[in-house]
Amino acid sequence: MMIQQLEKAISKLSELSESKQEEIAKMIMTTIESQKQSVNAWNSLKEMAGSIEAPEDWSQQHDHYLYGIPKQNQENE
Incomplete structure (x- = not known):
């Protein structure tokens, strides 16, 4: 069933201009690549790590921020 849907989509694509076909192909490839990369939540977190500017003590003092x-005393840690 899925193969038939893909064949129908490809048939419809061939009716479009070359520039539209290229645009749609790029969207499909971008979607496929993002699916590969976001399969694992840890990969998503790893990609975002370091991408947000925050104070150095953010992880310990997040309630303060x-x-x-008031900031918690860090001496016991």
């Missing part, structure tokens, strides 16, 4: 509560 998010909610404005």
Whole structure:
């Protein structure tokens, strides 16, 4: 069934201009590549790591930065 749908889509694509075919091909390839990369949530997190500027103590003091509560004492850690 899926093969038939793909064959029908390819048939319809052949009716479009070459520039439209190229545009659609790029969208398909981009979608396929993003699916490959985001299969694993850890891969997504790894890609985002370091992409957000934040204070060095963000992970320990996130409540302070998010909610404005006083910073926690770090001496015990």
